[in-house]
Amino acid sequence: MDLLDFARGPALQVALAVFVLGTLWRLAGVLLLPRLRDLSPAREGAPAPLAGALRIIVRRMWPRPEFAQATMFMTINSWIFHVGLAVVVFGLAPHILFIRNLLGLHWPALPSNLVYGVGVVTLASLVAVLVRRLRHPVMRLLSHAGDYISWLMTALPVATGLLATAHIGARYETLLALHILSIAALLVWFPFGKLMHALLFAFSRGATGIRFSHRGVEV
């Protein structure tokens, strides 16, 4: 069994199992917790809880005007690499085929060269966010190993994917194997680090939104 066979076979299988187990563990653990009951009546004209939740989930995707200037870099950069990651993960034909093989879901692919271009921008954006974390004294103080591992687990699949595409550094099958192994590492790390925010953000924002709307807070 060579490296590519190992990556496409046992490595991916174990990684997916850990990903599913860990993610459902955390999701079920959070969602099955008892909800704190608010016995006060909702403020007059307050939206329904679900509407309040959805509103803040969307609204928190950009800062309030008074913070726009101070958070401009992070806002723009975050949008770039989040959208970039989505385009790369869900737009490239080989990725869609991987998902189709796994879940049976598929959709039209984007032109490969376009996805490669977006991948380069995404990687640059990820490097920029790391540089900021390292240079900003407060961010550096707040950061711990888990933050850097989460960054690495996100950046590695993008970097190895670009290297495999460009055939730089090693033979294609080796780079492809490293790319798949980096995705396996991401899947294993995902439930246990901050990357889990990809799923939990909706619930945490939604819970805040329900409380805010109940009290009539303007968001």
Added chain:
Amino acid sequence: MSERILCVGDLLRQRGVSRRDFLQYTSVMASLLALPPSAAPALAEGLAKARRQAVIWLSFQECTGCIESLTRSFSPSLEDLIFDFISLDYQHALQAASGEAAEAARRQSMKDNAGKYIVVVDGSVPTADGGVYSCIAGQSNIDMLAETVADAAAVVAVGTCAAFGGLPQAHPNPTGAVSISTLVKNKPVVNIPGCPPMPQAMAGTLVHLLSFGKLPELDPLNRPRAFFGETIHDRCYRRPFYEKGMFAKSFDDEGARQGWCLYELGCKGPVTYNACASQKWNGGVSFPIQSGHGCIGCSEAGFWDRGGLYQPLSAGTTDMGKVIGIAAVAGVALGAGSAAIARKRQADYAATDKKEA
């Protein structure tokens, strides 16, 4: 027979092959071997002065597809090689002699050309149960290989079975089939894989050996770089469609008719090193992808066990459903357990608060 009569140049002149034809042939060979144009005269000179090379061809666990491919190829064909450059002293499918006479011819050639002859092998070697699954003239393949390569100058493993174990080695490999390089450790082994291998690669490797007296440059899997230096995908004429994200969804859809990329239909071109896309088959007429079928990666080790032939390269090779199902149930159970513990703790706190109040 004099030493002079053994020179290839003399033999060619005797057969009426003109200098012009000979140079044309060596120019083609230099091109196939990815040698610079300036190397063609050196190739011609080396080849003309070469002794007619003794070759012993052993066929083990194989389907005869390799020799069929070589004998039915266009120029440079095996016939060119046999009649012009090599003395094929032993080959089951082509030799006139049979039985004891054939084996005697093999041993005579080994004796006459000790240390100089080349052994070509097609087919893997079964090693289970003492190698009883394939025997020739009462001798197991393992023993025949060991005996024949003992005084050989080099060994050329032709076809994926000989080079990497091939189909006989596919899971569950009941005969314990192994590649030639697994058994031959003290001789240089060149692998020319493919199911079947490209005749140009076979002929080119032998011509290089004859002309320059050394093996061509090899890749990490001992394949001549001239023929196995690039992937099928690198040289595929459908590559632009891959870059544009235009893929055939079935073998009979509009995309397939328009010649779009076959990646989604399981083409293994991106991880397969061979010259099919550049040199093509049947005298340069076509190759599998041009005929509408994806590359199955036949020149790579273990190609038969690397997932389905029609499974896309980016898909996993193992059945994930059962494992993921178990993981999902376990994950939900763990989550529910965690939540239950949290609920109990919360209830205990509430009870304590009530008591204290």
